[in-house]
Every structure is written in structure tokens, then in C-alpha cells.
Amino acid sequence: MVTVCTDTPEEIQKGYRKHELGAVMLSDRDLAVTDAFGLRNLGFHSGPFGLEGLPVPTSMLIGSDGTVLWVDQAENYQRRNGPEVVEVALQRYL
Amino acid sequence: MSVDSRPVGENLVNTQSNKLGTRLGFAAFGVAALTMVAWFRQINQVDIPENRIVFAALFLTALVLAISAFVKRTRWFGAIPALLAIVIGGFFPFSMTISRQEVATTGIQVGQTMPEFKALNRKGEWFDSASLDGKPTLIKFFRGHW
Numbered sequence: 001m002v003t004v005c006t007d008t009p010e011e012i013q014k015g016y017r018k019h020e021l022g023a024v025m026l027s028d029r030d031l032a033v034t035d036a037f038g039l040r041n042l043g044f045h046s047g048p049f050g051l052e053g054l055p056v057p058t059s060m061l062i063g064s065d066g067t068v069l070w071v072d073q074a075e076n077y078q079r080r081n082g083p084e085v086v087e088v089a090l091q092r093y094l
Numbered sequence: 095m096s097v098d099s100r101p102v103g104e105n106l107v108n109t110q111s112n113k114l115g116t117r118l119g120f121a122a123f124g125v126a127a128l129t130m131v132a133w134f135r136q137i138n139q140v141d142i143p144e145n146r147i148v149f150a151a152l153f154l155t156a157l158v159l160a161i162s163a164f165v166k167r168t169r170w171f172g173a174i175p176a177l178l179a180i181v182i183g184g185f186f187p188f189s190m191t192i193s194r195q196e197v198a199t200t201g202i203q204v205g206q207t208m209p210e211f212k213a214l215n216r217k218g219e220w221f222d223s224a225s226l227d228g229k230p231t232l233i234k235f236f237r238g239h240w
Contacts, residue, residue: 002231004213005238012216023234026213026221036209038201039235044192055235056195062208062231071204073197086232094230 004028006051031055059086061093069093115163116172122159123175126182129153133186150187157183208233 001023007015012025026033034040034055041056059081061070070089072081129152160179168176202209208223215221 001234002226003234003236005236007238009214009216009218011238016216024221025216027216028213033211033213034235036211037235038198040197041195042198043195054237056197057237058202058235060202060233062226062233064228064230066208066227068202068204068206068208071202074195090232 002026004033004055006031006034006054028055059089061089063093111166112169115166115168118159118163118166119168119172119174119176119179122156122163122179122183125152125159126156126179129156130182130186146190150190153183153186155183157187 001021003021003023003025005012005025006028008029009027012027015021016025028034029051031040031053034053037055037058039055039058040053057074059072060068063069070093072085072089074081129149133149156179160176160183163172163176208226211223212220
């Protein structure tokens with residue numbers, strides 16, 4: 001599992017200790033990865049100051065050949081799907 | 095000698111109005127606070143409803159109650175909860191209106207190949223997406239800690 005957000009590596013490290021996620025957690029301060037996937041939020045930017053933008057919360061499954069198998073995206077950041085949605089997708093596609 | 099030259103009747107009306115205003119201030123805060131607690135509870139359970147009209151209505155009710163507290167001239171100790179209710183009752187509906195997000199139509203879609211990327215990991219080392227080759231992967235983009 002890989003996570004991407006705009007936090008700095010230091011901030012991610014703090015969160016990693018707190019939540020003990022066994023994931024590769026990447027820092028995308030300049031939104032390079034977000035833009036490579038085309039996931040920058042073009043709506044109102046409600047992020048912290050000094051940040052260009054934020055990704056739209058998105059989960060996706062990539063097959064072993066690098067093909068995108070499944071995408072789940074939140075249209076509204078106050079609403080996002082719970083872990084069960086990802087579990088169903090994992091069972092279905094992998 | 096009376097310090098206040100206004101007729102006794104007017105004073106009485108003002109006092110009653112003050113009482114009503116103060117009560118409205120507290121009522122406004124009550125509605126705002128309870129709605130906010132319910133909101134955060136739902137957020138913790140990742141269960142904010144798609145249709146948030148009830149939340150919006152309750153927050154706006156608190157806002158209206160708080161404003162009428164000032165119209166009815168609340169006492170100072172009713173003004174504090176009324177001000178809090180205005181902040182809460184105004185902020186949450188505002189945050190709902192700005193929470194919609196859009197991505198470009200060129201965004202990643204099912205069937206496409208994952209783009210290659212490099213990024214710093216939590217230890218400050220470079221991570222290359224090439225290391226994911228041959229492995230099924232779950233990738234999550236999120237809004238960060240703040």
C-alpha cells in the first residue's frame with residue numbers, strides 16, 4: 001500500500017508513529033505525483049497557507065502489470081467512503 | 095431621587111426583553127454545540143450523510159437564534175454564547191458550500207497505465223514507482239494530517 005499527501009516527510013513520520021500504518025507514505029509537497037495522476041482539486045482550495053493545492057481524496061487499485069483496476073474518489077472531502085469499500089474492491093480485483 | 099428618569103413601565107419592558115435575549119443566546123449556543131458534536135461524531139465514523147440539509151438547517155437555526163438574541167438585547171453573559179453560536183452556525187454551512195471538489199477530466203481512469211513517479215518517503219529518501227512493478231498496489235491520495 002502506498003499513500004500520497006502534501007505533508008512533509010517529518011509530518012508523515014509523526015503520523016506514521018501515531019497510526020502505525022504499514023504503508024509506504026510519500027510526501028508530495030509540490031503536487032508532482034498528484035498532477036501525474038491528475039488528481040489536484042480544482043475546486044475551492046481550503047488547504048493550509050503556503051500550499052498550492054491539495055489532491056482530491058482518491059483510492060485506487062493497480063494491477064501487477066501497472067494497469068488501473070479500480071478508482072474510488074470523493075466528490076466532497078467531508079464525505080468519503082469507509083474502509084469496507086476498499087475491502088470489497090480488494091476482494092473483487094486481487 | 096431616582097437616578098433613572100425613564101418611566102417605571104419602560105424599565106420593566108427592557109428587563110423582560112433582556113431576559114428573552116439572554117435566553118435566546120443560550121438556546122442558540124445549545125443548538126450550535128449539539129449539532130457540532132453530532133457532526134464530529136459522524137465524521138469519526140466516516141458517516142457524514144450526502145444530504146447534509148438537516149445539519150445545515152440546525153446550524154442556521156442557531157445562527158438566527160443568536161442574531162435574535164442581540165436584536166432582543168441580551169445581557170452580557172448571554173452575548174458570549176450568542177457570539178459563539180454565530181461563529182459555529184456560520185462556519186459549518188460555509189464549509190459545506192466549499193467542500194465540493196473537482197478534478198480535471200484528464201484525471202486517472204480505470205484501464206489506464208499508472209504514471210511513473212518519484213517522491214520522498216517519510217524518512218526523506220526517494221521512492222521510485224518502478225519498485226512497484228509486478229506487485230498489485232493500493233494507492234491512496236489524501237488531504238494530509240492538518
